[in-house]
Amino acid sequence: MRIDRLKEFISENELDGVLITGKENLFYFTGSSPVLGGYLVVTPDDAIFIVPELEYEEARETSRVPVEKFKTGKELYERLSSFKLKKLGIEGRTSFSTLQTLREKVGAADFVSVDDVVKELRIIKTPEEIEVIKAACGIADMAMMAALEEISEGKREREIAAKMEYVMKMNGAEKPAFDTIIASGWRAALPHGLASDKRIEKGDLVVIDEGALYRHYHSDTTRTIVVGSPNEKQKDIYYAVLEAQRKGVEAARPGMTAKELDTLVRDVIKEYGYGDYFIHSTGHGVGLQIHEWPRVSQQDDTELKPGMVITIEPGIYLPKFGGVRIEDTILITENGAERLTKTERELI
Amino acid sequence: MRIDRLKEFISENELDGVLITGKENLFYFTGSSPVLGGYLVVTPDDAIFIVPELEYEEARETSRVPVEKFKTGKELYERLSSFKLKKLGIEGRTSFSTLQTLREKVGAADFVSVDDVVKELRIIKTPEEIEVIKAACGIADMAMMAALEEISEGKREREIAAKMEYVMKMNGAEKPAFDTIIASGWRAALPHGLASDKRIEKGDLVVIDEGALYRHYHSDTTRTIVVGSPNEKQKDIYYAVLEAQRKGVEAARPGMTAKELDTLVRDVIKEYGYGDYFIHSTGHGVGLQIHEWPRVSQQDDTELKPGMVITIEPGIYLPKFGGVRIEDTILITENGAERLTKTERELI
CATH class of the missing domain: 3.90.230.10 (Creatinase/methionine aminopeptidase superfamily)
Known part of the structure; x- marks a missing residue:
């Protein structure tokens, strides 16, 4: 349901997808919180949680979203590129370094903040x-x-x-x-x-x-x-x-x-x-x-x-x-x- | 001396200035570590540490760099704008939200990471x-x-x-x-x-x-x-x-x-x-x-x-x-x- 709202946001803003990397948002949307972090990719039809190999077993046990693993940065960027995320929703906290990597290695060109929709969800507690x-x-x-x-x-x-x-x-x-x-x-x-x-x-x-x-x-x-x-x-x-x-x-x-x-x-x-x-x-x-x-x-x-x-x-x-x-x-x-x-x- | 290296970096890269906002870099360059954060602006000739009013007294006591204060975001952005920081050195961790604010309210247009020069300094401990x-x-x-x-x-x-x-x-x-x-x-x-x-x-x-x-x-x-x-x-x-x-x-x-x-x-x-x-x-x-x-x-x-x-x-x-x-x-x-x-x- 939480992820469905991200999919709506993708559609409302004509995005190719949303990328979530913030620790507590990862927990909120996947139920998993890898110490070494992870990458939640949401596309119009799909959601996938990509984590470092060291975190794979634990993420598979805790995540509500299907989990994949990567060994190297190269492997990660190739997988992210496969989603063709040209117009991408990201969290406002996403760093300048990450933005540069997304531009240079993943093919993202245009960024939109997803903070408002995340706020709209998280502000009301279940x-x-x-x-x-x-x-x-x-x-x-x-x-x-x-x-x-x-x-x-x-x-x-x-x-x-x-x-x-x-x-x-x-x-x-x-x-x-x-x-x-x-x-x-x-x-x-x-x-x-x-x-x-x-x-x-x-x-x-x-x-x-x-x-x-x-x-x-x-x-x-x-x-x-x-x-x-x-x-x-x-x-x-x-x-x-x-x-x-x-x-x-x-x-x-x-x-x-x-x-x-x-x-x-x-x-x-x-x-x-x-x-x-x-x-x-x-x-x-x-x-x-x-x-x-x-x-x-x-x-x-x-x-x-x-x-x-x-x-x-x-x-x-x-x-x-x-x-x-x-x-x-x-x-x-x-x-x-x-x-x-x-x-x-x-x-x- | 640490700030002098930032000034060299400004000159080497033909920047208008450098903006430091990361907690431990603020401490490294100013000697001060306000709980609510702060903005260290370095220009070719100058350095100034701008902190929220609540932090002013403490920052003045600990900072090696002259301190100014701001009350509201508007006041802060006006002061930052006064430095005419069009081409700006920033930390790689600087967030997408901050970049947007710097573009829209401070007139910055072009960003360069200062991470390498910060690393060069911090990697050797005094x-x-x-x-x-x-x-x-x-x-x-x-x-x-x-x-x-x-x-x-x-x-x-x-x-x-x-x-x-x-x-x-x-x-x-x-x-x-x-x-x-x-x-x-x-x-x-x-x-x-x-x-x-x-x-x-x-x-x-x-x-x-x-x-x-x-x-x-x-x-x-x-x-x-x-x-x-x-x-x-x-x-x-x-x-x-x-x-x-x-x-x-x-x-x-x-x-x-x-x-x-x-x-x-x-x-x-x-x-x-x-x-x-x-x-x-x-x-x-x-x-x-x-x-x-x-x-x-x-x-x-x-x-x-x-x-x-x-x-x-x-x-x-x-x-x-x-x-x-x-x-x-x-x-x-x-x-x-x-x-x-x-x-x-x-x-x-």
């Missing part, structure tokens, strides 16, 4: 995909619990991340969904403060942003705590962010646009007087990639629909003082939204 | 780079020690990897250099058997292939053990691989080519009668990327030179039976080669 994302979110919650237990005065941010990632892997994750963020004290004002060698100090705000990669799907969640007792200003920004995040989760539903959801969350932060310190968008889609569609931002008018999985993650960042971010991965349902990451949000 | 790679190799050795202590009958491959990656991170690594391979029993016949949920059984060959990413540089090492007492066939392939790997390390020196080194190692495996089961190349360069230049293979005639860092990693893979691989990261010195990963190699 029940099977949702189950896997829920499991990935469950692992993220376990890692968050480990972080909350582990964080104390004197420990290094990196040590906390090490423990969290150990917990993820022991619970079945392939790896962290992205480089774990542990940003304490002044570093909490950095939206992307990767866990560093800084030691956690008493009174620090600590932003913990993490997720797990599980069976090819990602999860994403953030909590913020204070080591010791929060001061008034810390409380002030904490409760502003918490209210914005809660209102976002409550409001998210089919029919509203991603932009409207961003506005609604942003307005809460503005009401508290911190609008200038919420310096990123409200969220993003999550799936086979950690950042996918829709973007919950002022630039994305996508209408929310059941089966979309997005994050809601408002934040306030005060330079030198620190910052707060609270984030859940949520599923858009028929009537509203469901939180897939479930760690308690009120932590100070 | 003393400072070698120190960091040595540290990354030291962390890989610690993780290997943890694996050797941890592996026992009944444990899952993934649990071993979890412990190793915890040790890496606790010792300062940013993360694993690549997905850790723990391939036991029949899975040891898979050259890329990522740690799975398989339990380790008595009598299993276990291939452990891992490395650490430390301060942007990678390390790479493999050891193979037998759980319990090895049988004759296991010993046979183990000692063939060990001899090939030792001879490779002893022979590697300036003046020989990567291909000659591959041949020398491959011939040892052939003498033992397992030539058909050594199904990959002997090794690869290691640095800011886990796989870089040279390739120690039949396809690469690069002459080895002092300052190159490569792996030597022969293996024998017998389908269904299992496999053996032994690998070190080594440095080509004035007179020979130095092992940078140092875990004992004779482990059965």
Whole structure:
């Protein structure tokens, strides 16, 4: 069915075929994910997955699409040439080097991006995909619990991340969904403060942003705590962010646009007087990639629909003082939204 | 000095400039590595590093090249357009989407790959780079020690990897250099058997292939053990691989080519009668990327030179039976080669 949509795209755009090489798109369309990569060729009538010889046996076991193998680049290019792919649909990420090879050795001359049709498919998750994302979110919650237990005065941010990632892997994750963020004290004002060698100090705000990669799907969640007792200003920004995040989760539903959801969350932060310190968008889609569609931002008018999985993650960042971010991965349902990451949000 | 070589390339190829956007090349040329990326523009007389506003402060502190910031895509494209980059040098990995944007919004019309000149620079490591790679190799050795202590009958491959990656991170690594391979029993016949949920059984060959990413540089090492007492066939392939790997390390020196080194190692495996089961190349360069230049293979005639860092990693893979691989990261010195990963190699 997914491949059928690519065939429609071929017909709509009068292409000779589509070539997919991106790791997660290969998994999406074939069910297989060779470490050394592969080439999914879709033509008006056919689909074939061409993989390096070393990957052949495993690909044959996992792929829903017929599999062929190649030994050398020459063999691969000859086989690709046989499809006569002059006007070719490719992914937007396809590299300049690959384009040159396709031109010089495969006879392709004209390229069209297939990104929009891939997005149209992948933006709505199937029940099977949702189950896997829920499991990935469950692992993220376990890692968050480990972080909350582990964080104390004197420990290094990196040590906390090490423990969290150990917990993820022991619970079945392939790896962290992205480089774990542990940003304490002044570093909490950095939206992307990767866990560093800084030691956690008493009174620090600590932003913990993490997720797990599980069976090819990602999860994403953030909590913020204070080591010791929060001061008034810390409380002030904490409760502003918490209210914005809660209102976002409550409001998210089919029919509203991603932009409207961003506005609604942003307005809460503005009401508290911190609008200038919420310096990123409200969220993003999550799936086979950690950042996918829709973007919950002022630039994305996508209408929310059941089966979309997005994050809601408002934040306030005060330079030198620190910052707060609270984030859940949520599923858009028929009537509203469901939180897939479930760690308690009120932590100070 | 590195940027001067890009300026020479501009002049040699009559370009208007070079645009670098790849993460590790940005780090290589600027000393800075913004999480959200950046745009290094080099013109015949100038170099400027343009980063998203969120990254500005950090980039200014770390970059050796003057830094500018942008707020929106529009602002970025206007600034890039101001350089009049009609004929532009770019990295081979630059994506089709980026090329389209450069054409439509920046006025670029003609693209030339800068990969060869980047390779020419990066293939020889400076003393400072070698120190960091040595540290990354030291962390890989610690993780290997943890694996050797941890592996026992009944444990899952993934649990071993979890412990190793915890040790890496606790010792300062940013993360694993690549997905850790723990391939036991029949899975040891898979050259890329990522740690799975398989339990380790008595009598299993276990291939452990891992490395650490430390301060942007990678390390790479493999050891193979037998759980319990090895049988004759296991010993046979183990000692063939060990001899090939030792001879490779002893022979590697300036003046020989990567291909000659591959041949020398491959011939040892052939003498033992397992030539058909050594199904990959002997090794690869290691640095800011886990796989870089040279390739120690039949396809690469690069002459080895002092300052190159490569792996030597022969293996024998017998389908269904299992496999053996032994690998070190080594440095080509004035007179020979130095092992940078140092875990004992004779482990059965």
